[in-house]
Amino acid sequence: MEKTLAKKSFPQWVKALDSWTVYVPRKDDEGRWDFVRADGQETALDISQTTLPPKKILFPQREVFLEFRKTQAGNLETTEIKEVLPEVHPTVVIGARPCEARAAWLLDKVFGGEFQDIYYWKRREPTTLVGLACTPPPSDNCFCPSVEGSPHSEEGLDVLLTDLGDRYYVKSMTAKGEALISAAPKLFSEPSAEDQKRVKAAHAESEKQIKRQVKDARGISEKLKGMFDSPFWDEEAMSCLRCGICTYLCPSCHCFDINDEIETSSPLRGQRVRTWDTCQFPDFTMHSSGHNPRPDKASRLRQRLLHKFQYFVQVYGQIMCVGCGRCITLCPVGIDIIKVLDKVRQDGD
Amino acid sequence: MAKIDELKEEARKVLRDGTVKYIIGYGNGTNGWPAAPIFVKKPEDVDRFIWDPTCVHNLVRFLIDEKRRKARQKQPDKRPVGIFVKGCDSRAIVVLLQEKFIERSDVYILGVSCEKAGVVDAAKLSKKLAGKMPKRVELDDQNRFVVTTESGKIEAAADELLAERCRECPANFPVIYDVLSGEKVKRTPDKPYGSLEKIESLSAEERWTFWKAQLDKCIRCYACRSACPMCYCDECVVDSINLAVTADTTADEKAQRIRWVQRSAESSENFVYHLVRAMHLAGRCIDCGECERVCPLDIPLRFLNKKLEKEAKELFGYDVGFDASLPALISCFRDEDPQDFIR
Numbered sequence: 001m002e003k004t005l006a007k008k009s010f011p012q013w014v015k016a017l018d019s020w021t022v023y024v025p026r027k028d029d030e031g032r033w034d035f036v037r038a039d040g041q042e043t044a045l046d047i048s049q050t051t052l053p054p055k056k057i058l059f060p061q062r063e064v065f066l067e068f069r070k071t072q073a074g075n076l077e078t079t080e081i082k083e084v085l086p087e088v089h090p091t092v093v094i095g096a097r098p099c100e101a102r103a104a105w106l107l108d109k110v111f112g113g114e115f116q117d118i119y120y121w122k123r124r125e126p127t128t129l130v131g132l133a134c135t136p137p138p139s140d141n142c143f144c145p146s147v148e149g150s151p152h153s154e155e156g157l158d159v160l161l162t163d164l165g166d167r168y169y170v171k172s173m174t175a176k177g178e179a180l181i182s183a184a185p186k187l188f189s190e191p192s193a194e195d196q197k198r199v200k201a202a203h204a205e206s207e208k209q210i211k212r213q214v215k216d217a218r219g220i221s222e223k224l225k226g227m228f229d230s231p232f233w234d235e236e237a238m239s240c241l242r243c244g245i246c247t248y249l250c251p252s253c254h255c256f257d258i259n260d261e262i263e264t265s266s267p268l269r270g271q272r273v274r275t276w277d278t279c280q281f282p283d284f285t286m287h288s289s290g291h292n293p294r295p296d297k298a299s300r301l302r303q304r305l306l307h308k309f310q311y312f313v314q315v316y317g318q319i320m321c322v323g324c325g326r327c328i329t330l331c332p333v334g335i336d337i338i339k340v341l342d343k344v345r346q347d348g349d
Numbered sequence: 350m351a352k353i354d355e356l357k358e359e360a361r362k363v364l365r366d367g368t369v370k371y372i373i374g375y376g377n378g379t380n381g382w383p384a385a386p387i388f389v390k391k392p393e394d395v396d397r398f399i400w401d402p403t404c405v406h407n408l409v410r411f412l413i414d415e416k417r418r419k420a421r422q423k424q425p426d427k428r429p430v431g432i433f434v435k436g437c438d439s440r441a442i443v444v445l446l447q448e449k450f451i452e453r454s455d456v457y458i459l460g461v462s463c464e465k466a467g468v469v470d471a472a473k474l475s476k477k478l479a480g481k482m483p484k485r486v487e488l489d490d491q492n493r494f495v496v497t498t499e500s501g502k503i504e505a506a507a508d509e510l511l512a513e514r515c516r517e518c519p520a521n522f523p524v525i526y527d528v529l530s531g532e533k534v535k536r537t538p539d540k541p542y543g544s545l546e547k548i549e550s551l552s553a554e555e556r557w558t559f560w561k562a563q564l565d566k567c568i569r570c571y572a573c574r575s576a577c578p579m580c581y582c583d584e585c586v587v588d589s590i591n592l593a594v595t596a597d598t599t600a601d602e603k604a605q606r607i608r609w610v611q612r613s614a615e616s617s618e619n620f621v622y623h624l625v626r627a628m629h630l631a632g633r634c635i636d637c638g639e640c641e642r643v644c645p646l647d648i649p650l651r652f653l654n655k656k657l658e659k660e661a662k663e664l665f666g667y668d669v670g671f672d673a674s675l676p677a678l679i680s681c682f683r684d685e686d687p688q689d690f691i692r
Contacts, residue, residue: 030647031476047480051645052568061568062613140482140499141380212380239386241410244570245645261611275612281571283588288603290595296421297414325380332576332643333406334378334385 001172003181003188004195005161007044010168014042014094016184020128021091023057025050035093045095045161049138053100053251053324054093058123059107061248063274065119065258070268084271086122092180094130098153098160099144099322101129103251105156109316110254119274128176131157135206141325143338146214149322151206162199169199214341217309217319223344224310232347233298236340239333240280240297246327246335247278247304252320255279279303305340351531353400356433356459359528363431364392369457372431373411375404382471383485386411398433400461402494403486405468405512407637408432409441409578412451416581431457435468437514439523440635440670441578446525447677448633450581460523462531466492466507467515471642474510477503513544514638514651524671542659548652564619566646569612573640573650574626579633586610587622623653631657632678635670 005013014022022038025048033050035057064084071078096104108124111117134142134151144150154160158177162169169191172178181188191199214220227233247253257277262270277284280300286292294300312320321337328336363369376387376397384403388411389395412430419425434442439460445451466488474483478498485497494510496503508516515521519541522533540546548556571587574580587610610621634654641651661667664687667678675681 030472031479032647062615238388238414239411241572241575241643243572243575243643244568245572245643248568248570249645257612259612261613262608273613275614276568278570281588290598328379329381330645331381332572332639334381336379336381339379 001178001181002191002196003170003172004164004191005168005170005188007167009187010044011040011042013184013187014038015040016187017092017180019090019183020180021089023054023091023093025095035095038094045132045163047136047138048095049097049324049326049329051326051330052249053103053326054096054129055100055103055107055251055254057091057093058104058127059111059120059254059276060123061276063119065272065274067271068260068269072267086119088123088126091123091127092130093127095132096129096157097134097138097324098131098151098155098157099142099149099324100251101131101156102144102149102153103156103322103324104129106252106312106316106318106320106322107254108156109318128158128174128180129156130159130161130177130180133160133162133203133206135163135202136209137206137211139325139329140211141328141338142210142323143212143214143325144323145207145210146212146338147217147319147321147323150203151210152203162202164195164198164202169195169202212325212338214323214338216345217341218313220341220345221309221313221319224306227344228302228306232343233302236335236343237296237298237301240301240335241333242280242282242297242300243332244276244278244280245330245332246337247280248276249326249330251322251324251326252308253278255284279307301335305337309341351400351462351464353398353433353461353530356461356528356530357395357398360389360398360431360459361392361395363457364389364395368428369431370426370428372398372433372457372459373408374398374431374433374459375400375406375408378403380482383483400433401486402466402469402488403483404433404435405471405638405642407438407441407576407578407639409434409438409445410576410639412442412445412456413578413581416451416455429455429457431459433459433461434523434526435461435463436518436521436523437635437637438578439525440520441637443525443670443673444579444633444635444677445581446673447675453673458523458526458528460526460529462522462529462533463515463518464521464531464534465536466511467518467521468512469494469510470512472647473512477505477510512638512642514636517541517543517636517655519668520671525673542655545652545655545659549656560620561616563648564623565616566648567614567619567623568646569614569619569622570645572643572645573648576639576643577626577630578635578637578639579630580626586625623648623650627653627657630654632661632665632667632669634658 023035024038024042025033026036027033033048035050035054066084067082069080111120154173158174160171255277256274258274260270260272285294308320360372371388371390373388375384378385386406386408415430469486481498483496487495489495492507494505517538611618638651
């Protein structure tokens with residue numbers, strides 16, 4: 001379904017979605033963008049890249065799996081375990097970037113397939129992703145076309161909005177997306193032939209505006225297979241601080257840890273929780289014996305790169321980087337994934 | 350702004366002589382920030398070194414890595430490592446020497462004075478550029494910042510973009526060095542703790558509301574800990590596993606290990622993490638501002654550390670990082686130390 005929506009009607013549309021929990025990007029006083037609950041203050045979508053991608057809505061940093069408690073009555077000790085499943089109200093994320101939706105499409109592969117991750121799907125299924133085509137790209141470090149995405153890619157999205165100046169071109173790809181339009185059908189108009197022409201032109205132009213590029217990502221993927229033991233990683237990781245920025249803020253990184261968090265120990269009461277984890281931390285893949293197969297920062301940087309560009313390609317056939325550029329923009333020491341990949345392409349052996 | 354030509358000459362010499370293993374300095378950054386840490390091993394690569402107001406990073410952090418690397422090697426190369434330092438960074442070296450974490454012979458210090466200015470504040474600059482990326486930042490003869498972006502040049506008064514810590518810096522030249530570039534310009538800031546005034550004027554409830562909102566943003570990426578030259582513990586209290594686990598540690602021992610801080614990024618746990626870190630930095634933090642700079646969520650961590658620096662000064666007359674021969678604040682006792690907390 002293809003429609004147009006006048007920008008001045010955008011706030012009314014958001015208001016009309018009162019059967020959904022709506023998230024929109026919002027700038028705070030310090031100029032930092034984040035996806036927050038819509039509160040009726042929305043005007044229109046702006047050019048923005050949120051610090052945290054909308055991954056946090058589908059795969060929150062903390063997820064409770066179960067609650068446990070021990071009770072004692074006389075000599076009888078009993079343990080109660082209660083499964084906790086997320087109960088998620090239908091949700092819409094408006095203004096997700098095509099790369100972020102593509103990341104969700106990749107996460108669907110990880111949490112779907114042979115082993116369905118019920119916690120993920122309890123959130124994913126009721127969530128509708130409304131993307132905003134990147135005209136222009138929100139960051140100088142965007143490089144989605146290099147990793148098989150595009151600034152107007154539809155993968156993972158239910159609706160794609162394209163900014164046409166005074167209105168949005170609205171393309172709905174799924175029934176979930178159409179439900180959003182049906183919530184306020186009067187706000188939408190049929191697109192003219194001119195609109196269709198303009199949306200095509202805007203998309204073509206958006207690709208030209210991407211400034212950065214990884215050449216031959218698939219070739220690099222092949223090359224990486226022979227680089228596990230290369231001293232290259234030691235060199236590249238020299239300046240790495242081992243913080244979690246590149247992975248925690250990545251739309252497609254999805255490693256997690258599971259811990260029992262104890263509230264009180266007598267009587268024993270607590271929760272089993274899943275939290276984000278990252279290959280950059282010293283305890284990542286630490287074995288029970290105390291041995292860690294990834295003992296230093298070089299092997300951790302290598303893990304990040306190989307997971308995205310080699311292992312994921314081997315398992316799922318896709319590159320697990322969507323080219324949003326956050327890890328470049330926000331790295332405290334200027335480690336640049338594009339430059340690292342370029343070195344692999346040029347000198348890797 | 351100091352020139353570093355003489356330092357480069359010196360760097361070339363010590364690399365050629367083999368007096369140092371390698372030199373940690375600043376080179377051209379990437380599309381995030383103009384300067385980035387680089388590690389130079391060959392004399393011919395010395396020309397990669399740059400010096401400009403975006404050389405914000407405290408490179409002393411990398412001396413911790415170097416120590417760890419040496420500890421893993423069977424026959425470590427014991428030659429010193431060369432390192433470029435600003436005033437604040439040099440004081441981090443002093444603290445590491447006081448705490449005997451490193452020896453003076455481990456480092457060859459190439460000091461650069463910030464002279465009248467200092468470094469730019471990344472947050473202020475990004476606000477000023479409204480999303481555009483700086484390609485280059487220079488300080489002109491009138492002490493004004495000239496910022497080059499893809500769409501042209503922008504000028505700004507030093508005060509507008511200078512990092513807050515530079516405006517409150519007690520000595521913006523290296524206090525310890527082997528070679529020095531630039532003049533030792535002594536500057537007495539009007540308000541050495543000026544940035545604390547606003548938060549100190551708040552009531553306890555208002556401060557709680559402020560910190561709760563700030564620390565609730567924390568995603569515990571630990572960038573603040575990772576960038577800090579003083580956070581060198583082999584085992585950090587917040588890591589979810591005890592790194593002292595060995596092959597002989599029983600399952601019971603592992604299950605019953607004390608977890609001071611849970612992994613969940615929730616209010617209570619975030620408070621514990623940040624307050625533990627702040628307390629561990631009391632009398633040690635040299636106010637390089639790295640924790641605040643690297644925070645992706647813009648949590649004003651410097652307030653915590655600056656407040657404790659002020660306490661150390663007011664209660665004990667202690668200035669952090671000026672004299673490597675003094676014992677560290679928390680490991681010494683003097684008769685005149687205040688005792689009124691003992692009841």
